[in-house]
Amino acid sequence: MESFRAREAAPLDGADDPMVPSDESWVVKLEQSVNIFLTESVIMVLDGVYRDRNYARFFVLETIARVPYFAFISVLHMYETFGWWRRADYIKVHFAESWNEFHHLLIMEELGGNALWIDRFLARFMAFFYYFMTVGMYMLSPRMAYHFSECVERHAYSTYDKFLKLHEEELKRLPAPEAALNYYLNEDLYLFDEFQTARVPCSRRPKIDNLYDVFVNIRDDEAEHCKTMKACQTHGNLRSPHSAHNCSEADMECVIPENDCEGIVDRVKKSRTK
Numbered sequence: 321m322e323s324f325r326a327r328e329a330a331p332l333d334g335a336d337d338p339m340v341p342s343d344e345s346w347v348v349k350l351e352q353s354v355n356i357f358l359t360e361s362v363i364m365v366l367d368g369v370y371r372d373r374n375y376a377r378f379f380v381l382e383t384i385a386r387v388p389y390f391a392f393i394s395v396l397h398m399y400e401t402f403g404w405w406r407r408a409d410y411i412k413v414h415f416a417e418s419w420n421e422f423h424h425l426l427i428m429e430e431l432g433g434n435a436l437w438i439d440r441f442l443a444r445f446m447a448f449f450y451y452f453m454t455v456g457m458y459m460l461s462p463r464m465a466y467h468f469s470e471c472v473e474r475h476a477y478s479t480y481d482k483f484l485k486l487h488e489e490e491l492k493r494l495p496a497p498e499a500a501l502n503y504y505l506n507e508d509l510y511l512f513d514e515f516q517t518a519r520v521p522c523s524r525r526p527k528i529d530n531l532y533d534v535f536v537n538i539r540d541d542e543a544e545h546c547k548t549m550k551a552c553q554t555h556g557n558l559r560s561p562h563s564a565h566n567c568s569e570a571d572m573e574c575v576i577p578e579n580d581c582e583g584i585v586d587r588v589k590k591s592r593t594k
């Protein structure tokens with residue numbers, strides 16, 4: 321069972337997506353082009369600065385990886401406080417995503433990725449601006465902010481995938497960091513299941529014997545984030561895997577009344593068409 325509706329979980333590639341009305345496709349196209357430009361620019365800078373300093377690069381990536389989830393939660397809290405929109409599942413899933421990224425960060429710190437002050441400074445400097453940018457983008461267009469995060473998560477997935485292929489033998493000889501054992505082999509994996517919105521809870525249980533297994537799981541986590549970010553681009557689409565699992569369609573007590581939350585861009589477009 322998936323916690324987002326299968327019909328709406330289809331790839332969202334802007335104008336080609338049948339779920340996007342044609343009169344909106346230019347907006348989607350523009351949003352996605354800006355996102356791709358921004359992501360590629362940041363990747364170019366990171367490639368230039370880090371080259372073969374893998375753990376420092378991962379430390380920077382994981383520091384900024386948590387930021388969008390915190391930004392989404394901040395805006396959703398504000399909407400909820402104002403009584404504009406209430407979707408507890410979004411806040412819950414985004415928190416679980418940031419909790420997962422936090423543990424990736426702990427692993428990178430244990431591997432020495434934060435040893436140099438310049439890396440810590442760069443990561444935190446980027447995180448500061450990324451937060452305010454994401455808050456603004458999320459208020460303007462949640463679809464655009466989720467697409468941007470999808471681009472970032474896709475980059476994280478391919479970075480770890482390449483790293484695994486290049487260093488397989490070496491990583492298999494190294495022990496798993498304590499932070500990874502505590503997180504992936506913990507008895508309480510409620511929050512671990514919570515961010516994997518395309519899976520039934522308890523269906524993924526990592527095996528951690530060495531550092532290679534740790535990076536396989538980090539890479540797979542990034543793939544789960546990517547799927548969730550893609551599903552979120554259709555608003556009102558996301559449900560917590562636990563509530564989707566525990567509630568039948570007919571169980572109305574579990575269904576939180578859903579209002580529209582489209583962001584300023586869609587609101588303006590709609591009022592102009594009306």
Ligand SMILES: [Fe+2]
Binds near residue numbers: 421424
């Ligand atoms: Fe991560």
Ligand SMILES: [Fe+2]
Binds near residue numbers: 385421476545
């Ligand atoms: Fe990530």
